[in-house]
Amino acid sequence: xxxxxxxxxxxxxxxxxxxxxxxxxxxxxxxxxxxxxxxxxxxxxxxxxxxxxxxxxxxxxxxxxxxxxxxxxxxxxxxxxxxxxxxxxxxxxxxxxxxxxxxxxxxxxxxxxxxxxxxxxxxxxxxxxxxxxxxxxxxxxxxxxxxxxxxxxxxxxxxxxxxxxxxxxxxxxxxxxxxxxxxxxxxxxxxxxxxxxxxxxxxxxxxxxxxxxxxxxxxxxxxxxxxxxxxxxxxxxxxxxxxxxxxxxxxxxxxxxxxxxxxxxxxxxxxxxxxxxxxxxxxxxxxxxxxxxxxxxxxxxxxxxxxxxxxxxxxxxxxxxxxxxxxxxxxxxxxxxxxxxxxxxxxxxxxxxxxxxxxxxxxxxxxxxxxxxxxxxxxxxxxxxxxxxxxxxxxxxxxxxxxx
Numbered sequence: 001x002x003x004x005x006x007x008x009x010x011x012x013x014x015x016x017x018x019x020x021x022x023x024x025x026x027x028x029x030x031x032x033x034x035x036x037x038x039x040x041x042x043x044x045x046x047x048x049x050x051x052x053x054x055x056x057x058x059x060x061x062x063x064x065x066x067x068x069x070x071x072x073x074x075x076x077x078x079x080x081x082x083x084x085x086x087x088x089x090x091x092x093x094x095x096x097x098x099x100x101x102x103x104x105x106x107x108x109x110x111x112x113x114x115x116x117x118x119x120x121x122x123x124x125x126x127x128x129x130x131x132x133x134x135x136x137x138x139x140x141x142x143x144x145x146x147x148x149x150x151x152x153x154x155x156x157x158x159x160x161x162x163x164x165x166x167x168x169x170x171x172x173x174x175x176x177x178x179x180x181x182x183x184x185x186x187x188x189x190x191x192x193x194x195x196x197x198x199x200x201x202x203x204x205x206x207x208x209x210x211x212x213x214x215x216x217x218x219x220x221x222x223x224x225x226x227x228x229x230x231x232x233x234x235x236x237x238x239x240x241x242x243x244x245x246x247x248x249x250x251x252x253x254x255x256x257x258x259x260x261x262x263x264x265x266x267x268x269x270x271x272x273x274x275x276x277x278x279x280x281x282x283x284x285x286x287x288x289x290x291x292x293x294x295x296x297x298x299x300x301x302x303x304x305x306x307x308x309x310x311x312x313x314x315x316x317x318x319x320x321x322x323x324x325x326x327x328x329x330x331x332x333x334x335x336x337x338x339x340x341x342x343x344x345x346x347x348x349x350x351x352x353x354x355x356x357x358x359x360x361x362x363x364x365x366x367x368x369x370x371x372x373x374x375x376x377x378x379x380x381x382x383x384x385x386x387x388x389x390x391x392x393x394x395x396x397x398x399x400x401x402x403x404x
Contacts, residue, residue, distance in 0.1 A: 025244070037073075040079050044082070047079065051087050055095060064096065066098065068084050069102040070102060081099070100135065101127055101134075102135075102167070103119055104137075106119065108147045108151075127159075127162045134164050135155060135159050135166060135167070139168065148181060152168060165202070167201075169203075169204040172207055173207060174242050178208060185201065186224065196226075202232055204231075205233075240296065240297045241300075254298055259310070264309075271292075296310065
């Protein structure tokens with residue numbers, strides 16, 4: 001039995017995550033990623049090591065197939081593709097790494113252009129590599145609706161010409177006034193006579209559809225019909241990026257208390273686990289630290305200050321008296337327990353739940369030496385623990401590869 005495939009990208013280099021600011025906007029995310037990608041061609045070994053770690057950790061979690069989105073554009077050239085091909089071959093016995101060459105940047109250089117630019121030429125070149133299985137893009141980054149439509153047409157035509165699967169990230173917004181691009185996708189599929197024999201066209205994100213009424217969903221289902229279309233929800237990105245209010249004086253409706261917002265204003269507030277495994281909360285873990293990466297998405301905030309808040313370093317001690325824990329001695333243990341947890345996870349809360357495997361601030365393992373987000377006194381003991389654990393996991397993955 002094969003585990004469900006996952007969609008992955010090589011994480012950005014260290015400085016990219018350190019530049020996350022209080023704005024936390026979509027444009028900021030694109031700008032940070034672009035700045036990080038500019039360093040890729042000069043550091044292929046770094047890209048390989050981070051990509052390899054991602055594949056190894058996925059295998060340890062039982063993943064046997066993944067679609068790896070490999071960005072191709074004038075900034076990175078084909079360096080990411082070279083790394084992906086190397087990883088695909090290295091782990092062929094343990095995991096089917098399906099390479100999708102992907103244009104995250106616009107295919108058109110300028111707003112008035114009618115013909116695609118250098119990014120498309122590079123994508124076409126990458127699509128000819130024999131190790132590539134799919135080609136895709138993000139039409140929403142184009143400057144005009146007409147160019148977004150042309151983006152879709154170019155990708156589907158390229159996929160058909162090269163015998164590849166198609167993967168589009170579309171309608172990545174929650175604006176009711178934005179017309180969905182799905183109908184253009186279906187029209188271009190019909191023009192190309194796209195059949196199921198070519199494989200399904202994957203449509204990722206598509207968060208605009210979360211605003212659909214029941215009637216609109218029925219219309220979409222009828223429009224799709226029997227066409228080979230597969231929708232892919234990507235909630236980790238979607239929850240973090242979508243639904244941010246344009247008015248900074250208002251908070252996004254999240255259905256739970258805005259803990260970082262309240263903590264910053266002096267409220268005594270904490271995150272807590274409750275009702276695990278009953279009708280009110282049939283999901284989730286008993287691990288309180290698992291709330292930290294969840295909180296980053298829920299509160300759409302990945303700054304160091306919020307990560308500290310989500311780790312309840314400054315919050316839980318306020319509740320010792322509230323829960324009548326002072327006399328029991330639990331209040332004296334709490335700071336030490338929190339300190340121990342923080343040594344493993346401070347400023348890395350959103351990397352992983354138990355415990356993190358990459359650091360938001362440095363790109364290294366959160367407990368690795370020289371992690372600038374952690375105090376010097378915490379680096380030595382936690383670093384030794386972390387490196388030993390990472391070595392064990394790496395050995396197990398290597399053994400799994402050899403056994404296969």
